[in-house]
Amino acid sequence: MDFSFSEEQELFRSSLREGLSKHLTPRVKELDSKGEIPRETIREMARMGILGMTISEEYGGMGADMITTTIAAEEVGRADITLATAVYFLLEAGWGYIFDRYGKPSAKEQVLPRVTSGEYFLGIASTEPGGGSDVAGEKTLAIRKGDKYVINGEKMYISGVAEAAKYGGGFLLVAKSAPELAHKGMSMIYTPVRDVPGVTTSLIRNMGREGISTGVIVFKDAELPADYLIGEENKGFYYAMEGFNHARVLVSAACIGAAQRVLELGIEYIKNREVFGQKLSKFQGVQFQLAEHYAKLEAARALVYKAAWVVDQHYKLNKLSLSEVIKSVSAVKWLAPVFAFDAIKEVATWFGAYGYSKDGPVEASVRGAFSYLMGAEGALNVMKVLLAKELLGKEHA
Numbered sequence: 001m002d003f004s005f006s007e008e009q010e011l012f013r014s015s016l017r018e019g020l021s022k023h024l025t026p027r028v029k030e031l032d033s034k035g036e037i038p039r040e041t042i043r044e045m046a047r048m049g050i051l052g053m054t055i056s057e058e059y060g061g062m063g064a065d066m067i068t069t070t071i072a073a074e075e076v077g078r079a080d081i082t083l084a085t086a087v088y089f090l091l092e093a094g095w096g097y098i099f100d101r102y103g104k105p106s107a108k109e110q111v112l113p114r115v116t117s118g119e120y121f122l123g124i125a126s127t128e129p130g131g132g133s134d135v136a137g138e139k140t141l142a143i144r145k146g147d148k149y150v151i152n153g154e155k156m157y158i159s160g161v162a163e164a165a166k167y168g169g170g171f172l173l174v175a176k177s178a179p180e181l182a183h184k185g186m187s188m189i190y191t192p193v194r195d196v197p198g199v200t201t202s203l204i205r206n207m208g209r210e211g212i213s214t215g216v217i218v219f220k221d222a223e224l225p226a227d228y229l230i231g232e233e234n235k236g237f238y239y240a241m242e243g244f245n246h247a248r249v250l251v252s253a254a255c256i257g258a259a260q261r262v263l264e265l266g267i268e269y270i271k272n273r274e275v276f277g278q279k280l281s282k283f284q285g286v287q288f289q290l291a292e293h294y295a296k297l298e299a300a301r302a303l304v305y306k307a308a309w310v311v312d313q314h315y316k317l318n319k320l321s322l323s324e325v326i327k328s329v330s331a332v333k334w335l336a337p338v339f340a341f342d343a344i345k346e347v348a349t350w351f352g353a354y355g356y357s358k359d360g361p362v363e364a365s366v367r368g369a370f371s372y373l374m375g376a377e378g379a380l381n382v383m384k385v386l387l388a389k390e391l392l393g394k395e396h397a
């Protein structure tokens, strides 16, 4: 057993860290207050090769495996601790992989090179006003009529709606194509949201992750070309689960990256801040908190890379079972955001009032990390439900 990264992976990490520290970190306050990642930063990320990095080289991606993509997610989380840029990054990596793997060549040619170049945004539209955890219970319809799908319904809490409406791109829509078949009657279809008759968007205000929008997409007899169907009709539920299995590992990595950076900022602060005549770092109460969060983040980080490895073993090498993937991914998507949020929240208290101030270095991270406890990429309880089902077997769960 070897816990080290290859020389190539280390080189990738260090050059990415350098690039992101130049082009992303200095703009974090700006993206959080203006509500948008600067386009120049997006273009720089494209130049670094990390936008849609799982997409194959013929469409401008790197065809990256999950370990490499997870390294990038951790670094993007470190570089922008609000986690907004990580969302932009990981949605394109997770769902770009699905589009590339199952999409029709004509649709891929139209969309994917524009994702990897930084022009288009690509995300996922699954959640509805009636709920997000129960994917099979969703109501949006996609009914085939000749060479088109007619879409009716509403998607809500969708990340990147404003970006796709403004700059182009769209979402992998999960909808019912044969409603009587429940989850076996769902299809996945690429939907742009700009200039599509019958498609309207609006925005939702969030408490954090301000640099990326969240919104609603309403479909009223909207027509999408059948060429935008991803893979086979009525298999959309399975593509959605495959995408979530990738995106959830990346979410976890980004949370850990942000928490590690926040812990480093906290260490610098407590070494300098004096209370009751000595540095905060001298108090054992604070030292214990530091040691505990470090240990928990190390444990979660090990699980993150284990899950990335399991995902590659199953989907790329056909070596481990889907059950192993579900166990690893659900465990880490529960544990990593919880450990990361706990660490970020506690470190924020070391800063006292400065930790609550928008001028301080960490408050935006508290707001951003909280999104992963609320549901983004799957609610915490749902991770436990999935894990328990695998452990007990379907007949006992």
Ligand SMILES: Cc1cc2nc3c(=O)[nH]c(=O)nc-3n(C[C@H](O)[C@H](O)[C@H](O)COP(=O)(O)OP(=O)(O)OC[C@H]3O[C@@H](n4cnc5c(N)ncnc54)[C@H](O)[C@@H]3O)c2cc1C
Pocket: 123, 124, 125, 126, 127, 130, 131, 132, 133, 134, 156, 157, 158, 159, 160, 206, 209, 214, 371, 374, 375, 376, 377, 378, 379, 380, 381, 382, 385
């Ligand atoms: C910032 C943000 C961005 C998002 N971006 C996207 C996006 O880009 N695309 C997209 O499709 N969705 C997106 N979502 C939605 C996200 O996927 C959903 O929030 C998530 O799936 C949960 O769905 P819900 O919010 O409807 O909660 P519900 O499904 O209504 O669940 C409510 C609560 O019940 C719990 N619960 C659910 N089922 C069970 C059960 N069986 N047992 C016990 N407890 C249970 C959940 O843990 C949760 O706490 C985003 C969410 C947020 C917060």
